[in-house]
Amino acid sequence: MSFDRTFRTAVTIGVSLDGFIARPDGDIEWLTTRGEAAGDTGYEEFMAGIDTLAMGRNTYEKVLTFGFWPYEGKRVAVLSTTLSADDPRVTVYRSLEELLAGLTEQGAKSVYVDGGRMVRTFLRAGLLDELVLTTAPVLLGSGLPLFGELDQDVELTLQDVRALGAGFTQARYTVG
Numbered sequence: 001m002s003f004d005r006t007f008r009t010a011v012t013i014g015v016s017l018d019g020f021i022a023r024p025d026g027d028i029e030w031l032t033t034r035g036e037a038a039g040d041t042g043y044e045e046f047m048a049g050i051d052t053l054a055m056g057r058n059t060y061e062k063v064l065t066f067g068f069w070p071y072e073g074k075r076v077a078v079l080s081t082t083l084s085a086d087d088p089r090v091t092v093y094r095s096l097e098e099l100l101a102g103l104t105e106q107g108a109k110s111v112y113v114d115g116g117r118m119v120r121t122f123l124r125a126g127l128l129d130e131l132v133l134t135t136a137p138v139l140l141g142s143g144l145p146l147f148g149e150l151d152q153d154v155e156l157t158l159q160d161v162r163a164l165g166a167g168f169t170q171a172r173y174t175v176g
Helices: 031-039 043-048 057-062 098-106 118-125
Strands: 008-016 020-022 054-058 075-079 091-093 110-112 130-136 156-163 171-176
Touching: 008 031, 008 043, 008 118, 020 156, 031 130, 054 098, 054 118, 057 075, 075 098, 091 098, 110 118
Parallel strands: 008 110, 008 130, 054 075, 054 110, 075 091
Antiparallel strands: 008 020, 130 171, 156 171
């Protein structure tokens, strides 16, 4: 997809060693229960540089189960063909083209792309600039994969890698 962007995009996401972001039922307890032991993952610093989040319906609905809204002060865009647009904290877009136009119109500068399907959508479209993977030392065997089929290879350049607490690792890549 050819789109003249005025914003940069980045992903920071936790993943199991075998590449899953959640169990088949969407459960992320395996990550949250271990996550605190990882120590500082740089998430707060990452979020300080973000003005907008772009996520799909499943990720948005997962966030609603947290019991609090973690994105106060940030614009949140949800890509969904089925979600009603009745939450004043988010703007719902029906297509990727509509989402990209909306981000540009809103003056987005730094967009956090969140959720497996959104990450794959942005990767396929050549719209992802940075990927930060925090890998938990656990094998799930099955679940919701971060990556799936792609139309072509996606070249990544390793920028840095670091060991965190409790066996977690974190790798930061630029895309393209």
